[in-house]
Amino acid sequence: xxxxxxxxxxxxxxxxxxxxxxxxxxxxxxxxxxxxxxxxxxxxxxxxxxxxxxxxxxxxxxxxxxxxxxxxxxxxxxxxxxxxxxxxxxxxxxxxxxxxxxxxxxxxxxxxxxxxxxxxxxxxxxxxxxxxxxxxxxxxxxxxxxxxxxxxxxxxxxxxxxxxxxxxxxxxxxxxxxxxxxxxxxxxxxxxxxxxxxxxxxxxxxxxxxxxxxxxxxxxxxxxxxxxxxxxxxxxxxxxxxxxxxxxxxxxxxxxxxxxxxxxxxxxxxxxxxxxxxxxxxxxxxxxxxxxxxxxxxxxxxxxxxxxxxxxxxxxxxxxxxxxxxxxxxxxxxxxxxxxxxxxxxxxxxxxxxxxxxxxxxxxxxxxxxxxxxxxxxxxxxxxxxxxxxxxxxxxxxxxxxxxxxxxxxxxx
Amino acid sequence: xxxxxxxxxxxxxxxxxxxxxxxxxxxxxxxxxxxxxxxxxxxxxxxxxxxxxxxxxxxxxxxxxxxxxxxxxxxxxxxxxxx
Numbered sequence: 170x171x172x173x174x175x176x177x178x179x180x181x182x183x184x185x186x187x188x189x190x191x192x193x194x195x196x197x198x199x200x201x202x203x204x205x206x207x208x209x210x211x212x213x214x215x216x217x218x219x220x221x222x223x224x225x226x227x228x229x230x231x232x233x234x235x236x237x238x239x240x241x242x243x244x245x246x247x248x249x250x251x252x253x254x255x256x257x258x259x260x261x262x263x264x265x266x267x268x269x270x271x272x273x274x275x276x277x278x279x280x281x282x283x284x285x286x287x288x289x290x291x292x293x294x295x296x297x298x299x300x301x302x303x304x305x306x307x308x309x310x311x312x313x314x315x316x317x318x319x320x321x322x323x324x325x326x327x328x329x330x331x332x333x334x335x336x337x338x339x340x341x342x343x344x345x346x347x348x349x350x351x352x353x354x355x356x357x358x359x360x361x362x363x364x365x366x367x368x369x370x371x372x373x374x375x376x377x378x379x380x381x382x383x384x385x386x387x388x389x390x391x392x393x394x395x396x397x398x399x400x401x402x403x404x405x406x407x408x409x410x411x412x413x414x415x416x417x418x419x420x421x422x423x424x425x426x427x428x429x430x431x432x433x434x435x436x437x438x439x440x441x442x443x444x445x446x447x448x449x450x451x452x453x454x455x456x457x458x459x460x461x462x463x464x465x466x467x468x469x470x471x472x473x474x475x476x477x478x479x480x481x482x483x484x485x486x487x488x489x490x491x492x493x494x495x496x497x498x499x500x501x502x503x504x505x506x507x508x509x510x511x512x513x514x515x516x517x518x519x520x521x522x523x524x525x526x527x528x529x530x531x532x533x534x535x536x537x538x539x540x541x542x543x544x545x546x547x548x549x550x551x552x553x554x555x556x557x558x559x560x561x562x563x564x565x566x567x568x569x570x571x572x573x574x575x576x577x578x579x580x581x582x
Numbered sequence: 583x584x585x586x587x588x589x590x591x592x593x594x595x596x597x598x599x600x601x602x603x604x605x606x607x608x609x610x611x612x613x614x615x616x617x618x619x620x621x622x623x624x625x626x627x628x629x630x631x632x633x634x635x636x637x638x639x640x641x642x643x644x645x646x647x648x649x650x651x652x653x654x655x656x657x658x659x660x661x662x663x664x665x
Binding site: 408409417418419420421422466467468469470471473475476477510566567 | 583584596597600601603604617620621622623625627630632649650651652
């Protein structure tokens, strides 16, 4: 690599390298159509083309590549969930991040710096013990730590919080980390494109043609295409796209807001989150402090921001790190999350035979991008849902086999 | 600050209100509608009827609100929808 780079640098005529192939005309038919050009859809396209040899694939993206929730999340990677099914799945996701830069030949800046979740009450500590024991049982690095260890892990943290919400301990998850979301999406897109996957930006799905329990054609604003199989992974619009195919999903949309501060010198080398304050912070490699927290209080399918929510995030951040009081905000934004009743995603089969779902990712989708893409590609290639995905099937709501991850998910990444 | 008009107290800051979710078509009292009522809540792109509560005065009301523009179209007490 260094030699080729040197050669490239010394060459007099530079040929600009294009990561993503230009959007071609739509063909008449594809073996697989992936609706949604975000991280999940691109990861599935990568695994289909690079692992399973299925190359006649089109990724349809209404806007631009990875411009939805892939660009709007706060890049937390972790596997410290509550149930065995979830930990098994997310652990695989963390492991894929560990080798991602090497696998893709694309620096995704994965930084496994560990995540510390703070407990401000006995009840929270009890739930931490449950999560720690489950995580240890499943082979992840996780433990409940006392206040002294919290102080060692994060010396700048304000532990007494003025007598309210004093820190009583924490859940230390050494496997936790962060990575560049855009780099991940671009890495997947580049490798999928190199194997013949077509990426169609500004291509909106407007409907489906069905015969019996199969989708035969996908209608778009650029023409109708025949399909072998369809994968839906469209983030906040999952309910609406599924409805076009006649599928009802147990999903409600809420905006999730976040913000970053101006760059500061490095002071925070772990991810910190507080379940009680509904706030989490991470310092990016540029020095910006990323601040996220709970969802908006009511249903909405708009990415507008509100002062109320931003003040709420700032309040939590200042409780934990009061010295940030003079720091200015650089950017703020929102994404539309597709929330399920049990705070777990919906992956696998749909009522239609050749239509697969990768949705209900709510506020927890980024960390699962590689594993969801890998396992959904396996599902499409083999026609069989792998065991690790079976607990996440849409039918769990009909049989009351819910996978409750509210305590490990909501507002406390 | 966003305002929501309470039918009793008039326009108030929306942070004074608690969101209680969509008015549900399905009823958990009907066994055949149980799963629908528990898990499949309304999630339209458009005007939705929903329950709200003004917390200081404990007034429960219904708001009609657009879920994309966030515009509040009407508010009224339950069963007293203006003509």
